[in-house]
Amino acid sequence: MKYIKSYILFFLMVFAVTGCTTDDLKDDVNGLKDRVTLIEEQVKLLNDNLAVIAYILDPQNKTISEVKNVTDNGEVTQKKIVLSDGTELTLTIGKPGTINEPEVTVGEDKMWYINGEPTGVIAIGEPGKNGEGYPEFRVQDGDWQVRFGDGEWKPVTGGENVADGSLGDQFFVKAEVVDDNFVVTMTDGTVHTLPIVADLACAIDKTDITLDAEGFWVIEKGARVEVPVKITGENPQVTYPQGWRATLSELETADDKGNNYKLYIYAPAAAIKTMNTRAAANNTSDITVQVQKGSLWAVDKIKVKTPKELNTNEERYNDGQTIRVGGLEITRELYGDVKAVPADGKLTEGGVYFISESGKRLTYSLGISGVESLVILPNTEEVSDIKLIITSQIYFTNTLAFQNVNLNNSIENQYPLRAKGTVGKITLDNCKVNNLSIGKGLMILDVASTDHLVSFEMRNSEIKIEQSGAGMNIMFNMDCDLLTFENNIVYYSGDVPKTQEYANHMTNFKVFSGQNKIIKELIMNSNTFVDVESTGTSGVTGLVWASSIGKVTFNKNLYWQSYPATQFIKPAPITTTVLLRGIPKKEDYVAEGSSNYGYNGNATMKTFQLCFGSERPATMTELIVVKDMFVTFDKSTGTFIPKDEYKAYGAQR
Incomplete structure (x- = not known):
């Protein structure tokens, strides 16, 4: 104006x-x-x-x-x-x-x-x-x-x-x-x-430029950008702020909009300390192009600046920028003001917390009242090993997002995470999950018949299972629009004896258990599974078991079984382990799957299949069973490093 x-x-x-x-x-x-x-x-x-x-x-x-x-x-x-x-x-x-x-x-x-x-x-x-x-x-x-x-x-x-x-x-x-x-x-x-001066014109073509809320063109430090300009007249000139540089170059042929010049703008590579003079103070942001005819001038301007020097996630968040956790966008507009981290670490409300101390210990015990959202993120890249002790189920209605967090479940015989409503989103990035209860697992809905999960996303994370037994679910009995499980390590940390008895194994393990529930889209890539066996006492099920999976992408996963159980409770052996169950049997189904490898320590007694029965689409290749897989196999540290021929597969660490 x-x-x-x-x-x-x-x-x-x-x-x-x-x-x-x-x-x-x-x-x-x-x-x-x-x-x-x-x-x-x-x-x-x-x-x-x-x-x-x-x-x-x-x-x-x-x-x-x-x-x-x-x-x-x-x-x-x-x-x-x-x-x-x-x-x-x-x-x-x-x-x-x-x-x-x-x-x-x-x-x-x-x-x-x-x-x-x-x-x-x-x-x-x-x-x-x-x-x-x-x-x-x-x-x-x-x-x-x-x-x-x-x-x-x-x-x-x-x-x-x-x-x-x-x-x-x-x-x-x-x-x-x-x-x-x-x-x-x-x-x-x-x-x-x-x-009226018909042949005097100066117009910077800003059509393809995105300006910020204050009308500035934000240009990265050290970058060179260009923008078309229409100039008619004599003696075209360009002026620019201290530390910046700008030049005009005439084109041989004007473009279809009549732009006949290019304005090249060079942003400073470092922060500029403006000289304390009136001239400098009046030109800290404007790049001005001008052209004259006689005593008349035509002028156009564009305001430029480099991004703010913001060194922490909290500063960026408060500045209105988006903090990305996996595929989730966290903004102040959506999630409100930052919450202060209690000195004693006891969380008394939901909201967004930025943690500045590695190893910081937090406890959650809000009970059934729960939170709308709970977001716990490191304030800088250096902050790691944030500990969240869960002493009561985390009921939530909107979003749970954790990054660089160790989730320690201290609730016996319960799922620590519980979603209420129909807009729930969970994102875990670079997290560790410990002490999940046998017969339960990580995540459940409050009311399975009405509640719904929009997205569950787990990336770059680790789930360590220390107890043997039957039955554990990352997600249990829910409809889910998008399930993303990428670059994770899931392992049973105990020894697996060469016996048919199931008691010394982690059997009937599920990333998703919902035989009557629907997954609209499943993405599972580059994961490593060690001694977590999908088969259970109920028969042949699947690592992912749904009534229907609308679309699936399943690539580069490693599935290792030291010695799969076969006997379970039934007198007759269960001889097949399946990874995916619930894929529709139709020719036009959208599916992608390749380069998935498995190791079976008792191959003479048990076989592997990628998909249940005849469900596997033609666009997915069968799981490839190999005789060996890892050059480093250490359950005490959760270190599983593939041999050279398999190093592009499984979780990349």
């Missing part, structure tokens, strides 16, 4: 509800009879003419390139004013109308007044307060509202219950082209003569 300089007389700012009578505006534009449409047209007319007045009072080195007439049934009703930077303004000339517009004036204190009420925004002598500029109006729910620049819309005092009437203009008596000038006569009799 533009501002009004001090050399403008105050009386030019007085916009009365009535004005001179002319025949330049038709009584009924295009036959508008509908009240709402008429008022919308009046709002547009008011704002368009205010923009013209702002240009007249403060051209800011932009010249008029062209003035075009807009006619209605042969009668000129508007002027289209094209400026040298490509901006187009619309001026409507006409007689006074009867729609009750706000009265806008400038007081002796140089502030804008609307219907006699001060706005606190300076109109004359300096830019509008906080860069807010001149007023813009709208009608909302039948009442006038005003804002300055991109500020907040506020009600106009005395602007309630906008009445319909006739469309009108209160600012201009006449606007015409006289020789090479555009001559505008105001309602108070003041005449402004503005030169």
Whole structure:
């Protein structure tokens, strides 16, 4: 928005509800009879003419390139004013109308007044307060509202219950082209003569540039960027802030928009300490392109800056930036202000916590009241081994997101995580999960028949199972839109004796257990599974067991069984271990799967299959059984390093 300089007389700012009578505006534009449409047209007319007045009072080195007439049934009703930077303004000339517009004036204190009420925004002598500029109006729910620049819309005092009437203009008596000038006569009799310079133009093409909320083009340090410019005239020049560099280069051929120059901008490689001079202070952000013809200049500008020096996640979060945890976006707008980390580590509420101390110990014991969201993230990359002791189930309705966190379950015979509702999301990144209960596992819904999980994502993490037995589920009895399980290590840490008895194994292990539940999309890539056996006492199931899996991607997984159990409770051996069960039997099913390897320590007694029965689509290759797999196999540290021929598969550490 533009501002009004001090050399403008105050009386030019007085916009009365009535004005001179002319025949330049038709009584009924295009036959508008509908009240709402008429008022919308009046709002547009008011704002368009205010923009013209702002240009007249403060051209800011932009010249008029062209003035075009807009006619209605042969009668000129508007002027289209094209400026040298490509901006187009619309001026409507006409007689006074009867729609009750706000009265806008400038007081002796140089502030804008609307219907006699001060706005606190300076109109004359300096830019509008906080860069807010001149007023813009709208009608909302039948009442006038005003804002300055991109500020907040506020009600106009005395602007309630906008009445319909006739469309009108209160600012201009006449606007015409006289020789090479555009001559505008105001309602108070003041005449402004503005030169028309058809072959003087300067316009930076900002079409493909994304500006931040403050109107800056944010350019990475040390980067070079380019932007097209349309220049017509003599002696083109470019100026730039201290520490930056910018050059203009003329093109051999103009592009389809008429841009005939390239502006190259070089951002500083390091932070710039601005010299304490008036010249430097006035040019800390503007890159200005200008061109002249005789004594006239056309100018266009673009504001630039490098990203802020923000060194912590908390600083970036408070700055409005997005913190990404896997595929989840964490922003202040979505999750609110940062919560202070209690000195004793006892969490008393949900929210977003940034941890600055490696090894920090937190405890959760909120009970069934639960939280909407709980986000625990390291404040910097160096922070690791954050400990979360879970002493009561974490009930949540929206989001759980943990990064660099060791989840230690201290609840016996319970799932530590419990989702309520239908928008739940869980993301675990670079986490360790310990002490899950046999017969339970990690995650369950509060009400399986009604609750729902939007996404479960686990990446770069480790699940250590220290107890032998039957039955453990990462996710149990839930519908899930997207299940992502990538680059994880899951292992039973005990010895596996060469026996058919199941008691010394971790059997009936499931990443997903929901034989009556649906997964819309499953992504499982580059995981290492050691001595967690999907087969259980109920028969042949699957590492992932659902009633239906809508889409599946299953690549580069390693599945190791030192000595799979076969006897279980049944007298007859169960001779097949399956990884996926629930894939629809149809030819057009969307599936991808390859380079999955398995090791079977009692291959003569048990076989492996990627998919249950005949479910495997043609686009997925069968699990490849090999005789060996790891060069390092250490359950005490959870270290499983594949041999060279398999190093591209399994969890990458």
